Amino acid sequence: MSRLAFFFDSSACSGCKTCQMACKDKNDLPIGQVWRRVYEVTGGGWKQEGHSWVQDVVAYNLSIACNHCEDPVCANNCPTRAIRKREDGIVLIDQDSCIGCNYCAWACPYGAPQFNPDKGVMGKCDLCADYVDQGKNPSCVDACPMRALDFGEYDELLQRYGDSGHMYPLPDPSITQPSILVRPHQSAGGTGATVSNVEEVKSAQA
Amino acid sequence: MLRRDGSLVFFTTLSQWGVGIVVSLTGLLLLPGDEVVFAESGISLANPVLLALVLSLLATTVSFLHLGNPINAFKTLNNLATSWLSREILGIGLFSLSLVVLFAYGWSSDQNEFPLFLLIPASLAGLFLLWTMAYVYLLPTVPGWNSGHTPISFAATALCLGLVTCLVLGMTGSILISKSATYLCAVVLVAGLLLETVSGLMRQRQLAAMNTGFDGPRFDHGALRTLFVVRLGALLVAAFSIASFVLLPDSSPDLVSVTWLYPVLALVVLQEFAGRMLFYGAYFRVGL
Numbered sequence: 418m419s420r421l422a423f424f425f426d427s428s429a430c431s432g433c434k435t436c437q438m439a440c441k442d443k444n445d446l447p448i449g450q451v452w453r454r455v456y457e458v459t460g461g462g463w464k465q466e467g468h469s470w471v472q473d474v475v476a477y478n479l480s481i482a483c484n485h486c487e488d489p490v491c492a493n494n495c496p497t498r499a500i501r502k503r504e505d506g507i508v509l510i511d512q513d514s515c516i517g518c519n520y521c522a523w524a525c526p527y528g529a530p531q532f533n534p535d536k537g538v539m540g541k542c543d544l545c546a547d548y549v550d551q552g553k554n555p556s557c558v559d560a561c562p563m564r565a566l567d568f569g570e571y572d573e574l575l576q577r578y579g580d581s582g583h584m585y586p587l588p589d590p591s592i593t594q595p596s597i598l599v600r601p602h603q604s605a606g607g608t609g610a611t612v613s614n615v616e617e618v619k620s621a622q623a
Numbered sequence: 624m625l626r627r628d629g630s631l632v633f634f635t636t637l638s639q640w641g642v643g644i645v646v647s648l649t650g651l652l653l654l655p656g657d658e659v660v661f662a663e664s665g666i667s668l669a670n671p672v673l674l675a676l677v678l679s680l681l682a683t684t685v686s687f688l689h690l691g692n693p694i695n696a697f698k699t700l701n702n703l704a705t706s707w708l709s710r711e712i713l714g715i716g717l718f719s720l721s722l723v724v725l726f727a728y729g730w731s732s733d734q735n736e737f738p739l740f741l742l743i744p745a746s747l748a749g750l751f752l753l754w755t756m757a758y759v760y761l762l763p764t765v766p767g768w769n770s771g772h773t774p775i776s777f778a779a780t781a782l783c784l785g786l787v788t789c790l791v792l793g794m795t796g797s798i799l800i801s802k803s804a805t806y807l808c809a810v811v812l813v814a815g816l817l818l819e820t821v822s823g824l825m826r827q828r829q830l831a832a833m834n835t836g837f838d839g840p841r842f843d844h845g846a847l848r849t850l851f852v853v854r855l856g857a858l859l860v861a862a863f864s865i866a867s868f869v870l871l872p873d874s875s876p877d878l879v880s881v882t883w884l885y886p887v888l889a890l891v892v893l894q895e896f897a898g899r900m901l902f903y904g905a906y907f908r909v910g911l
Contacts, residue, residue: 515692526910537691588910
């Protein structure tokens with residue numbers, strides 16, 4: 418069984434949200450639905466060191482969608498088996514079987530499954546499975562003007578980009594073993610970092 | 624609280640109420656001696672089995688309101704292997720079915736009888752429902768729910784609502800409970816209410832200290848805090864009201880004749896709903 422995965426380079430991301438828009442466009446998502454979200458992380462300020470003042474400003478972005486986890490808690494918890502993992506590792510929601518109970522959204526620490534009020538069912542990133550089947554990249558990957566996103570086999574991405582770093586505000590990867598590799602921004606891990614666009618990224622999960 | 628959780632407040636509380644009635648009755652029947660005699664087994668809400676069945680069916684009906692696509696609800700048993708939600712649906716189904724059998728038996732018999740060989744399986748189905756219901760909420764990604772307080776509060780809700788209902792049905796003569804059994808019911812009910820008080824305090828303390836990430840603090844202020852304080856007061860008033868008739872030296876254990884049990888019933892039911900609203904208000908998810 419293969420394991421398709423995303424790679425995200427936080428040090429290259431400018432936070433333009435083209436990936437977010439490309440995803441919305443490709444999947445014809447209604448207002449409020451954002452399967453790929455860009456978290457704007459900011460923090461820090463001025464601090465005194467001896468006789469001088471230096472800044473320790475934190476400012477970086479995190480673009481995240483469904484991570485098509487090795488241990489997809491959404492699929493494990495879905496009562497109707499509407500969520501399934503394909504042979505290539507893509508985790509899909511069969512909306513014809515979904516009851517829209519929202520339980521997968523409770524269980525997923527990445528906020529990937531989102532309730533679509535128009536359809537009454539859950540939806541999430543399917544890694545553009547139709548494009549993948551045609552040998553193309555997911556729309557977010559090709560749309561990124563900074564080439565901050567990549568996609569492919571997890572092991573190949575690991576060889577190409579190295580081991581993933583754990584970066585705020587990502588949850589502990591041991592919960593679901595996500596198929597994502599992240600190159601952290603140089604300021605990631607700074608003190609006082611917080612998500613500054615909470616209202617925007619949480620609106621789809623309310 | 625999440626937007627669509629209102630129906631789950633009713634689903635969990637009403638179904639646990641039904642379980643509590645059946646388990647309490649079974650417990651009373653298992654006591655040595657003729658502690659309980661049924662006076663009503665027909666089509667009346669004074670029939671405890673029919674009352675539990677109505678609560679269970681009402682809970683099931685209300686639960687559909689939180690589904691975005693209820694037409695597919697028949698598929699909810701598809702994932703019994705790994706989904707606690709599937710197992711919970713199985714639990715409510717088994718419990719309701721056992722109550723239908725129990726009611727049909729009592730209704731068709733001439734002697735107002737609910738035999739133990741049917742009550743015990745119904746109680747076991749109810750306990751299975753409670754167990755699965757608790758596990759539905761023990762999600763590692765929801766720290767506000769993922770603690771021992773969840774199964775404790777679910778069990779205590781069932782116990783308190785079941786016992787206070789038995790006491791009221793005893794008061795109205797729908798079931799005839801001996802004085803010693805009534806006394807025992809009241810003592811266990813007071814213990815259950817105090818357990819809920821302590822568990823509620825500990826949960827609130829745990830939640831107030833919880834790091835909710837970039838969601839910000841939410842449990843220890845505003846409407847949730849007010850509701851918590853009001854519920855705490857209701858719990859203590861209910862516990863004190865029952866205890867005063869049991870523990871005071873000049874009290875009479877003849878609770879079945881005490882009409883103040885109606886307001887106590889209302890108080891216990893309302894505080895249980897308030898407690899469940901607080902429970903859903905404790906939702907926040909780790910991560911993004």
